[in-house]
Amino acid sequence: MSGLREIVTAAALAAVAEERDRQFAKWGDQSGHPAGVWLAILTEEIGEAATEAIFMQIGDGRTDAERREALRGELVQAAAVAVAWIEALDDADERETRYVGAAR
Numbered sequence: 001m002s003g004l005r006e007i008v009t010a011a012a013l014a015a016v017a018e019e020r021d022r023q024f025a026k027w028g029d030q031s032g033h034p035a036g037v038w039l040a041i042l043t044e045e046i047g048e049a050a051t052e053a054i055f056m057q058i059g060d061g062r063t064d065a066e067r068r069e070a071l072r073g074e075l076v077q078a079a080a081v082a083v084a085w086i087e088a089l090d091d092a093d094e095r096e097t098r099y100v101g102a103a104r
């Protein structure tokens, strides 16, 4: 990986991690959701990203920069939900150590 690519990837992953923390602070431990609920949450965020992608394509009252930022935000939210779902599938003891224990 080139240096620039590493920086760009690190920035994207940092944005996802920040959003994951924001979602956890807002919603708490959601690890008990059944798969269908996770799918609904992730699909909702993907749907919002799709809406912004369409606005990127056809335009609306916002500037290109505003639309790009909105799409980026929705993609970050979707990625953070995917991370949360992955965590929920991971070992329960690992969740306790990383989140519940860390919050005490």
Ligand SMILES: [Mg+2]
Binding pocket: 045, 048, 074, 077
């Ligand atoms: Mg959203």
